[in-house]
Amino acid sequence: MRVMVKELQEGCILSADVYSKTNCPIMKKNTVLNNELINILKLFLIHDVYVEKTLINGMPFTPIEVLEDLPDSKEKSEQAALRLSDMFLRAVKEYKREFKSWQAGLPINISRIREIILPLIEKAETSISEIFTLHHFSTKDDYIYQHPVAVAILSAFIAKKLNYNKGDIVQIALAGCLADCGMAKLSNAILFKKTSLTVNEFEEIKKHPTLSYKMVQKVSLLRDSTKLAIAQHHERLDGSGYPFGEKGNKIHFFAKIIGTADTFHAMTSERLYRSKQPPFKVLEMMSEDQFGKFDPVILKALMSGIMNFSNGSKVILSDGQVGKILFMDEKAPTRPLIQLLNSNEIIDLGKHRHLFINEVLTEAIR
Known part of the structure; x- marks a missing residue:
């Protein structure tokens, strides 16, 4: 298959000779490419080459998109x-x-x-x-x-x-x-x-x-x-x-x-x-x-x-109850004050060690 040089990776195998401006190929068919050889292709301003669909390691080759380009x-x-x-x-x-x-x-x-x-x-x-x-x-x-x-x-x-x-x-x-x-x-x-x-x-x-x-x-x-x-x-x-x-x-x-x-x-x-x-x-x-x-x-x-889960974030506690964070102490961020939504009861997790925040509801994430 034909691919751009910038999409090559180590282990690609050339399926056809590569020519530049000479009569002799600069790389021959069946050459296994490494980074050094790929860089040589770039130095010769080769835009694309033909390679096998399988890498030298037996894995299928999927051309990769190079973000920096x-x-x-x-x-x-x-x-x-x-x-x-x-x-x-x-x-x-x-x-x-x-x-x-x-x-x-x-x-x-x-x-x-x-x-x-x-x-x-x-x-x-x-x-x-x-x-x-x-x-x-x-x-x-x-x-x-x-x-x-x-x-x-x-x-x-x-x-x-x-x-x-x-x-x-x-x-x-x-x-x-x-x-x-x-x-x-x-x-x-x-x-x-x-x-x-x-x-x-x-x-x-x-x-x-x-x-x-x-x-x-x-x-x-x-x-x-x-x-x-x-x-x-x-x-x-x-x-x-x-x-x-x-x-x-x-x-x-x-x-x-x-x-x-x-x-x-x-x-x-x-x-x-x-x-x-x-x-x-x-x-x-x-x-x-x-x-x-x-x-x-x-x-x-x-x-x-986790301080980004700020006051007002909805959470599920370890006992299944749903509440919202009222206050988060920087010294004990895992143990904030929680107001339960079904009863408006306020729970200080610092005093209720058997409870902990099981999940922050994603819709509350900022």
Whole structure:
């Protein structure tokens, strides 16, 4: 099939010789393309080529749209018309394609990962409330692809709240997205197991931060601090994490951000062998039940996101009652004052510890 050069990806196979202004082809039929060869085609100003419908890894080839080649005004208007959730679902589809290429042995295409993630973190800056609804889109079968994209968005949100500059925010988001790339080196039998993992299987899962680090080690567009964050994203302040059981200041701050985002999204998502839990409850568990594992400054930045569910937002409590938020204390955002809609009774969740907010009704999100 005939495709534009800008739509090519690593693993494409030429189905016809490619000529420029010479009698001899600059690339011959059956050449397997990598990024270097694709760049050569661009240098020769080749507009389109013929490729096989199947990649070298056996996967079908679907031409990809390169957002950076769109006119700025068109790109911005198209993205502005989309909700964050729509962009998230599209990004997951693209990430899934990349993940499958890693499973087939292809290296990470960091430019492609940037194209997937950058529009999302820009959109998220103006769609903060939507960030805290992304867990609704997690499904048991596709969680492994949805999780890294969501972690990238959440990590960027936290970094923004902590006043990191744009360059750092991008690196943190990329680290969040690639933290689990090493999962591609594990067997599908473990990745998609529908029952609880055995001890030995969990030990295999615990290898993924190291595998991820090895996959990104030679990616020049990632800083050393970003690569270290990927390696350490499952370490915890109290030394209970893995793979090395590092403690406190021995864990890079970027890794602490990603680890917090990773845990939050995992606990609020539907997974193959674990049920999801409400975001308000998860934040409370992370700050109380898992006290000492996460940096309190980072947790506070993450919690600030739910302050966007402001006074008047409708909520469903854990006992099924519906109410609206009357007052949210910045010091205890998971425990606001609630007025029940059926009785007008006012409940202080700070004094009713057995109750918690189960859901924020989406029509109340601003």
